[in-house]
Amino acid sequence: MTVPPATLGVAGIVREPHTVATSAGGRSVTTRREFLSKSGGILGGAWLASHWPEIARAHGEARAQLASGTPTLSFFTAGEAETFTAIAAQIVPSDGSPGAREAGVVYFADLVCRGALAEEAKTLKHDLGAFESDFRKRYPVFASFATAHAPLQEAHLHTVEQGEFFGFVHFLTVLGLLTLPEYGGNRDGVGWKLIGFDDAHVFQPPFGHYDRDYPGFELPAGKQS
Amino acid sequence: MTGRRYADSHEVDFVVVGSGASGGVIARELSRAGFSVVLMEQGSRHDPADFKHDEFANYFASALTNDPKIAPQTFRKTPADEAKLAPGNFLTYARTVGGSSVHFTANFWRFHPVDFKERSLLGPISGTAFADWPIDYAELEPYYTKVDWEIGVSGLDGASPFEPPHSKPYPMPPLPVKSSGVLFERGARKLGYHPFPAPMAIASQPYRGRSGCLHCGFCMGFGCEARAKSSTLFTVIPEAQATGRCELRTESYVYEVPLSPRGRVTGVAYFDAQRAQRFQKAKAVVLAANGAETPRLLLSSAGPRCPDGLANSSGMVGKHLMFNSGGITFGVFEHELNEYKSVQVTRIAHDWYDADPKRGFYGGGGLDARIGPNPGIWGLISAPPDAKWGKAFKSHLADFPRTTGCFGHTTSLALEANSVSLDPELKDAWGRPAMRVTYKDHPDDLATARFLQDRATEILDAAGARKVWQVPVEEADFSVHLLGTCRMGDDPKRSVIDRFHRSHDVKNLFLCDGSSFVTSGRGQPTMTIQALAFRAADHIARFARRGEI
Numbered sequence A: 001m002t003v004p005p006a007t008l009g010v011a012g013i014v015r016e017p018h019t020v021a022t023s024a025g026g027r028s029v030t031t032r033r034e035f036l037s038k039s040g041g042i043l044g045g046a047w048l049a050s051h052w053p054e055i056a057r058a059h060g061e062a063r064a065q066l067a068s069g070t071p072t073l074s075f076f077t078a079g080e081a082e083t084f085t086a087i088a089a090q091i092v093p094s095d096g097s098p099g100a101r102e103a104g105v106v107y108f109a110d111l112v113c114r115g116a117l118a119e120e121a122k123t124l125k126h127d128l129g130a131f132e133s134d135f136r137k138r139y140p141v142f143a144s145f146a147t148a149h150a151p152l153q154e155a156h157l158h159t160v161e162q163g164e165f166f167g168f169v170h171f172l173t174v175l176g177l178l179t180l181p182e183y184g185g186n187r188d189g190v191g192w193k194l195i196g197f198d199d200a201h202v203f204q205p206p207f208g209h210y211d212r213d214y215p216g217f218e219l220p221a222g223k224q225s
Numbered sequence B: 001m002t003g004r005r006y007a008d009s010h011e012v013d014f015v016v017v018g019s020g021a022s023g024g025v026i027a028r029e030l031s032r033a034g035f036s037v038v039l040m041e042q043g044s045r046h047d048p049a050d051f052k053h054d055e056f057a058n059y060f061a062s063a064l065t066n067d068p069k070i071a072p073q074t075f076r077k078t079p080a081d082e083a084k085l086a087p088g089n090f091l092t093y094a095r096t097v098g099g100s101s102v103h104f105t106a107n108f109w110r111f112h113p114v115d116f117k118e119r120s121l122l123g124p125i126s127g128t129a130f131a132d133w134p135i136d137y138a139e140l141e142p143y144y145t146k147v148d149w150e151i152g153v154s155g156l157d158g159a160s161p162f163e164p165p166h167s168k169p170y171p172m173p174p175l176p177v178k179s180s181g182v183l184f185e186r187g188a189r190k191l192g193y194h195p196f197p198a199p200m201a202i203a204s205q206p207y208r209g210r211s212g213c214l215h216c217g218f219c220m221g222f223g224c225e226a227r228a229k230s231s232t233l234f235t236v237i238p239e240a241q242a243t244g245r246c247e248l249r250t251e252s253y254v255y256e257v258p259l260s261p262r263g264r265v266t267g268v269a270y271f272d273a274q275r276a277q278r279f280q281k282a283k284a285v286v287l288a289a290n291g292a293e294t295p296r297l298l299l300s301s302a303g304p305r306c307p308d309g310l311a312n313s314s315g316m317v318g319k320h321l322m323f324n325s326g327g328i329t330f331g332v333f334e335h336e337l338n339e340y341k342s343v344q345v346t347r348i349a350h351d352w353y354d355a356d357p358k359r360g361f362y363g364g365g366g367l368d369a370r371i372g373p374n375p376g377i378w379g380l381i382s383a384p385p386d387a388k389w390g391k392a393f394k395s396h397l398a399d400f401p402r403t404t405g406c407f408g409h410t411t412s413l414a415l416e417a418n419s420v421s422l423d424p425e426l427k428d429a430w431g432r433p434a435m436r437v438t439y440k441d442h443p444d445d446l447a448t449a450r451f452l453q454d455r456a457t458e459i460l461d462a463a464g465a466r467k468v469w470q471v472p473v474e475e476a477d478f479s480v481h482l483l484g485t486c487r488m489g490d491d492p493k494r495s496v497i498d499r500f501h502r503s504h505d506v507k508n509l510f511l512c513d514g515s516s517f518v519t520s521g522r523g524q525p526t527m528t529i530q531a532l533a534f535r536a537a538d539h540i541a542r543f544a545r546r547g548e549i
Helices: A005-009 A032-038 A045-059 A078-091 A105-113 A124-138 A150-158 A164-178 A187-195 B021-032 B055-060 B113-122 B137-152 B179-190 B236-242 B293-300 B375-381 B391-398 B443-462 B526-545
Strands: A022-024 A027-029 B012-017 B037-040 B073-076 B246-249 B253-256 B267-271 B277-287 B328-332 B347-352 B365-369 B403-410 B419-427 B433-438 B467-471 B509-511
Touching: A078 A105, A078 A124, A078 A150, A078 A164, A105 A164, A124 A164, A164 A187, A164 B055, A164 B375, A187 B375, A187 B391, B012 B021, B012 B267, B012 B526, B021 B037, B021 B236, B021 B246, B021 B277, B021 B526, B037 B236, B037 B277, B055 B375, B073 B419, B113 B137, B137 B526, B179 B347, B179 B365, B179 B403, B179 B443, B236 B246, B253 B293, B277 B293, B277 B526, B293 B419, B293 B433, B328 B443, B347 B443, B365 B443, B403 B443, B443 B467
Parallel strands: B012 B037, B012 B277, B037 B246, B073 B433, B277 B509
Antiparallel strands: A022 A027, B253 B267, B267 B277, B328 B403, B328 B467, B347 B365, B365 B403, B419 B433
16 A cells, blocks of 8 residues: 555546557666566576466556547646646657656645645645636736747746746646656656656666776775675 | 564563664564573564665655654753654654664664763863763774674774774775765875775675675665664664564554552553554563664553653653764765765774863764765755755756765753653654654864864865855754663663663563663764664573573
8 A cells, every 4th residue: 555545535546557669778777567577587486486476466467558549637627637637748848759748737736636746736726716817917918827828938937937836737747747647647657757757676787888898896905805 | 584473471481672773683682592582573574575775655655664654753952842743753763673773774883982981081061961981982883793693794894093993894895985085085095184994894705604794775755675784683683583582563552661669560561563562471571672662662551550651760850862963964076976875884983982171062073074974955955055955956956966975973962951751732643642852062063063064065166166055054953863761871860771671670570672772972873773682682591591580
C-alpha cells in the first residue's frame, strides 16, 4: 500500500505502474513482472521463489491496465482546466517537443487536488477564477487567458510568478510531468522522455560517460586495502 | 512472519517503543540475550513487494512517513512567536516497521573522535549548549564495527586519510562508482582534497541472504524492493523474531508511559489498530521512538509524580533539537552521467570535517556527489534562478542526464530554545497533544553550509562543469535528522540519560535514538544511532542479568 485509497479510489485508476517501454544499453524492460523475471539471477533464486507469489499478486497482470481513452476531469470545470493547462503550457512549453500540455498535467492535478492534496488545493479553483478575471479585466480584447497569444501569456505570468498561486500551479505542473503515469500526467512517459529518464529497475555499470573508463580508486600513499 | 505473541497482562522483560534503526537493534540484542521483548511500532509492516518508485506517494502522500493529516505539527521559530500549523511535517520520520532505515539514503559515515570532545577542544560557544559527550570514539568503536557487519555496510578500508580507526575491515567492497563520483574525485583531487568511496548501508554484493544492489536508483525516500538496503526491516528485526522471544506489534501507538508510586515504569499505554486503549505490562521500557517522538512521549506522560513529564526533572526533555545543515550545488557537464541510476552517493570528502576557528565561525562537514532525488523532486528543486519556468526551464529539465550535484552535510549547534514540546491546543487524530516544533538555525550553521557550498562550486568547476549554481541556503523548515532532544550526560541537572542510556530519574526506563546525541556530528546520523543502540543493549542486558533494573 503506498497510495491512500482516497487518491486512487476516486478515479478508479489501479494499474500496473511500470509499463513504459524503455531501452538502455540495448535492453528493454517493459513491465515489473518482466523486470522481476530478468533480475531473478541477481536477486537470488531462493528469495525470488519464496516471494514470487506475493509480488505477482501485488504487481502482476491481475491488475487492470489503465483504461485507454480520455481520462475525465471532476475537480476542475472545463474552463478552469483550460486556464490551468494554458499556464502549465507556459511553464513547460511545447516548442518542438511535447511539454506540459501533451503530458496531460491537468489530469494529474485534477486527481491529486481531489485526493491527497485536497487541503492544499482548497483555494485553487477560486484562485484560477480570480486569475482569469484579472487577466480579462486587463486585456478585455481576449476572451480568456488561454486564447491570448503566447508572448502576452508569458508577460502576464511574469507579473504573478512570485505568488503562491503560480507556485502551486508550477508544483503541480512539474510533478504532473514527471511522476508515475498512473496519476494521469506524464502521458506515454513524455515527461521522462523529455528528461532522458529510463524507468527500468535494474542497471549495471557503466552508468554514464565518465565512469566508463574509470581506472579504479587509488588509495592514499602508504595505505593498502 | 508473526512470531511470538504475548498477552498485555504478561509482564515481559522489555517493551521497546519504535521499530526503527535503534529499536530493531535493541530488540534483537535483548531477545538474543534471553529476554522477552515486545517491539511496538505505530506504523504497519511493508514488504519489498509494497515498495514502488512512486515519488508522489512517498513524498507528498505520506506513504511511509508520519502523516500530517492524522499527526499534525505546529511550528514557530522562537519561543516568543506564536506556533502555527505547519503546512507539512516539519519533523519527518518513517512510520513503518524499520522506521527511517527503510527510506534513508544509507550514507553510513562514522562520527570522528572530534565529534565527542569538541567542546573541550574548542572551548564554549556563547549562547549555546555546546557540550562534550560522556563517551568517546574508542568506547563506541566496537559497536560501529558491529553495525558494519551485523547491519551490512559497503566501503573501502584505508581510503580516507581522515577516517578514524576501524578494528575490522568493511564486510563488503564499495558500490561501483558513478559518473558523479568520478567527476567529484577528479575535481576534488585537482584542488588537493581527499575524496574517497562512500561507506553505504547498501549491500554491494549478496550479503547474509539479501540481494546485492540492483542499482535502480530509488534509495532516498523509498523502500528497497531488492532488500539490498540494510534496513532493520530486512536484518535485525526478523532475527529478533526468529529468537522466539520477541513479538513485533504493529499499528500500536504508545501514548503514555505512566510512573508508579514507587518511581518506576510498569509498561506502556497504547492505542491498537482499532484505536482501543490497551496497556502492555513490562519490567522495563526502552524508548527508541526517534528524536521527535521520544521526547513527545515523555512529555505526554506527565502525571502527579512527574508534572513536567517523565524523566524530566532536569527540564531538558525536548530541548537542544538539532538537525544537520547543508547546502546543495548543481553542475551540468558535457556528457551523460545518468545520475538517476544506482545508489545516491559513491564519493565523498571530509577535508572540512573539523571546525577551524580561522573561518570565523564554528562548524564543519563533508561533501558528497549526487543528484539526490528522482525525476519529480529534481524537477521541483533543481532549476537555476534564471530558468524557473518557460523555454529555459524546459531545456534545463532536458539536462537531467548531464547534471549532478554536491550536497553538504554539516553541524548544527545545540540551542536550548530549539525544541520539541506539546502544543497547548492542537491534538492528533487520537486526541493526544500534537507536537510543537521550535527551531531557528544558529548563524554559524548557515555560514558552514554556505562555506561548503563554495567548496562544492570550486570542485564542480575543477571537474569541468559547463554551468554551476547553488540552491540558496535558508533557515530550516524541514528535517529528517532528529537529534539531541534527550541528551546524554553525567550531570542529571543538564541531561536526560546517563552514559548507559538509562534515564537519570527512572531506573527501569532507557532511551536510545537520535535524541541521545549531544552534538549533531556532520550529518548521516543513523550509523551512530545504531552503534549507540548496540552499545546500549549490551549495557541494558548486563544490568538486567545482575538484577540492577
